């Protein structure tokens with residue numbers, strides 16, 4: 092018998108639309124017959140009509156209630172879990188609202204504006220015994236799971252370097268202007284929090300998450316940022332992260348791995364969108380390399396290249412990873428939420444509270460080094476606060 096969870100959708104923008112389309116796909120098509128998703132409520136802070144329109148345009152089956160406020164949404168007894176799909180600036184206030192109403196939460200990336208906010212969310216979820224996860228959907232792709240498994244199997248040896256680039260070659264002024272959430276400091280915009288998080292995800296998935304828990308240590312960070320001249324949010328950020336790979340002992344000298352996380356909204360990592368310029372992600376181990384193709388947030392293929400001369404090394408292999416339910420790829424993270432709720436878990440092993448906080452701390456440090464400060468209201472840890 093499939094385990095059903097009932098979703099409340101907070102906000103009706105672009106990603107809420109994409110997420111809901113994926114939730115409505117048949118889980119059996121992606122081999123998840125143990126799960127079933129229902130959307131029982133939608134709220135738009137703009138108007139109830141907008142929520143009603145969202146429900147009808149996306150053909151969400153009844154019963155599904157349309158609300159004009161997020162406060163009404165989180166009070167709905169027919170909702171188990173809230174999907175927070177507002178801009179980064181609002182995540183802290185919106186997640187607190189849901190947790191205080193006793194609801195489980197899946198919150199879009201970037202989790203919060205800063206690590207202090209993330210820590211309060213986690214403490215609140217812990218105190219209330221509620222599930223909470225940052226919606227880093229890519230981590231739940233079968234492709235990501237396979238890449239982590241290959242690393243942990245030792246096939247490419249000790250992984251000592253990962254290079255990840257999440258970049259769009261946009262006409263920044265023409266496409267994003269000054270008010271779009273991508274570049275607007277009032278909405279905690281900028282390349283780092285919006286796209287850099289994916290480069291960091293690949294660095295963390297491959298150099299941190301794959302180590303035994305006792306060996307995972309926060310990295311040291313060196314970075315550079317280029318501000319967008321019209322708003323001051325970053326249009327480009329490059330980060331060098333250094334992780335200890337093991338605890339040094341008499342017979343084992345300390346060793347470091349390096350992660351290079353890049354993001355840019357003015358130059359592209361894949362200009363012809365055909366992969367001609369090579370992979371966006373390279374994971375380099377002592378016995379070989381894994382390359383990942385496609386946008387780092389939605390990769391479609393990986394290649395394993397064994398190092399020449401290594402005993403037992405196989406052939407180069409390409410693995411295509413598609414979207415069997417015909418969706419965008421967001422349902423896998425929703426399935427993870429459903430399974431965690433079914434199993435009584437308050438956090439997911441795939442995107443743990445601790446790892447979300449360490450990544451937020453890295454982004455805090457990068458912003459400190461780059462001098463990027465957001466308005467005090469959205470950096471605040473006060474709750475409730477009118478934004």
Ligand SMILES: NC(=O)C1=CN([C@@H]2O[C@H](COP(=O)(O)OP(=O)(O)OC[C@H]3O[C@@H](n4cnc5c(N)ncnc54)[C@H](OP(=O)(O)O)[C@@H]3O)[C@@H](O)[C@H]2O)C=CC1
Pocket residue numbers: 101102103104105106107134135136137138141176177178179181199200201226228272278285388
């Ligand atoms: N996982 C992924 O692939 C992606 C994730 N994202 C993340 O999702 C979040 C939302 O992004 P996206 O959907 O593209 O953004 P949109 O601007 O398209 O939608 C955001 C929605 O948030 C609500 N909202 C509430 N307060 C505000 C405010 N002050 N200003 C603007 N909107 C507000 C609005 O919905 P309403 O009026 O209905 O309340 C609005 O439609 C971000 O955190 C972003 O990083 C974005 C794109 C892809």
Ligand SMILES: O=C1OC[C@@H](O)[C@H](O)[C@H]1O
Pocket residue numbers: 285286388
């Ligand atoms: O999270 C994201 O991933 C997909 C991108 O298109 C989007 O801008 C970003 O917010």
